[in-house]
Amino acid sequence: MSQAVSVASGILCLTIQSPQALFEEPTNCYLVAWDEGVLVIDPPSDDETHIAAILSAAQTLGRSITHIVITHAHPDHIGGMLPLHSETGAPIAGHPRLAHLINAIPPTAFVALHEGDTLGAWRVLEVPGHAREHIALWHEPERIGIVGDVVHGQGTVVINPPGGDLQAYMRTLQRLREMSPRLLLAGHGPPITAPVAALDALIAHREAREQAVLQAxxxxxxxxxxxxxxxxxxxxxxxxxxxxxxxxxxxxxxxxxxxxxxxxxxxxxxxxxxx
Ligand SMILES: [Zn+2]
Structure with a gap:
């Protein structure tokens, strides 16, 4: 596990290997200071030391945790949500489908986030493709996106049907591209500091692969x-x-x-x- 690293003003990142992960690839857990407290995004692990690290990182931001935001229902993004909820009382927030996909979330602990909802300056985007229930958070003033597995800091994202939908994914990439992000913070890998070029490359990569499919x-x-x-x-x-x-x-x-x-x-x- 990494120390909490500042990746933008008021945003910390903890990189944690989730014992729930299917692959040996650590997940980025973000802590975002906002008007009313701290958002924890994608706590990856229920390991006690990982939960303690998230709580102490929130303390360094000087406010209490108001929401545990889940970008999508994959195991390496949700492993810590229930213990963190028990520790803090903060609700688990995500796409309305999240509560249906994960029965373990008590209904009283869940807050549904829809396209256009806001948490201070952060706006919710529905970004299906990697997963149907995928959401992202968008900070318009700074043009920062916290995007889960829509893109990775390195390499490409696996689109695995039926949860993964490439048609929806290509629309999501185009949509993000049109928003001209300045910084994208991904679920895995380092911050993406040239996101427009990265999105163009990802779109071109998928289009080239599609041509190869058609040719075969x-x-x-x-x-x-x-x-x-x-x-x-x-x-x-x-x-x-x-x-x-x-x-x-x-x-x-x-x-x-x-x-x-x-x-x-x-x-x-x-x-x-x-x-
Ligand atoms: Zn992931």
Whole structure:
């Protein structure tokens, strides 16, 4: 676990490896000072020392915790929410779907956050794609976004259907790009200090991959496992199981757009001759 690091005025970041995480990748937990106290965003772990570190970081901001904000329901972003709620009495706040996805949240402890809701200068954005219930916080005066797993400080985000939806994800990336952020604080990795360029690169990366998917498809149906080596030739084979999930996300997007078809034998692109 890292020491609390100041990443912007009034914003601390604690980097914590969640025992609940599926991967060995620490999660960023942010503490944000606002008019009425401190927001804790995505407490990753129920480990006592991690909870104590969050509480002491909040003390250094000199105010008490008013909300425990959850960007989305994945295990590495919620592990500490219940113990932190017990310790502080602060409500757990997130997308209305969050309370349905996680039965362990007592209804009396939950505050639903909708698009456009505000906590002082911070505005709630609904940003589906990585997860349907994904929200972000946006500070318009400073143009800072706290964006969970919409983008990462390094690398790309896995879009894993059915929770992950690439069509929604591309709209979310475009929307963030149009807001001209100055700083994005992600759920994993370092602060993104050139976010417009980063978003442009992510959008271009997905579009290039989509072209590769279209090129690999023919009028003869092919199963996903046959398409992965063609579309992800640049990715090492150990990562092909994850790539297969991303490929499915691409195919579902193209299917929703009416550009590819699915049969029992696999995926095809009608009217394109194979070479
Ligand atoms: Zn995550």
């Amino acid at each position: 498809l023919t009028p003869i149906p092919q199963p996903i496992h046959a398409l992965v080596p063609k579309v992800y030739a640049d990715v090492s084979p150990e990562r092909w199981p994850v790539a297969a999930r991303s490929l499915l996300a691409h195919l579902l997007k193209l299917e929703a757009e009416g550009r590819v078809l699915r049969t029992d034998e696999g995926w095809l692109r009608p009217g394109v001759s194979s070479e």
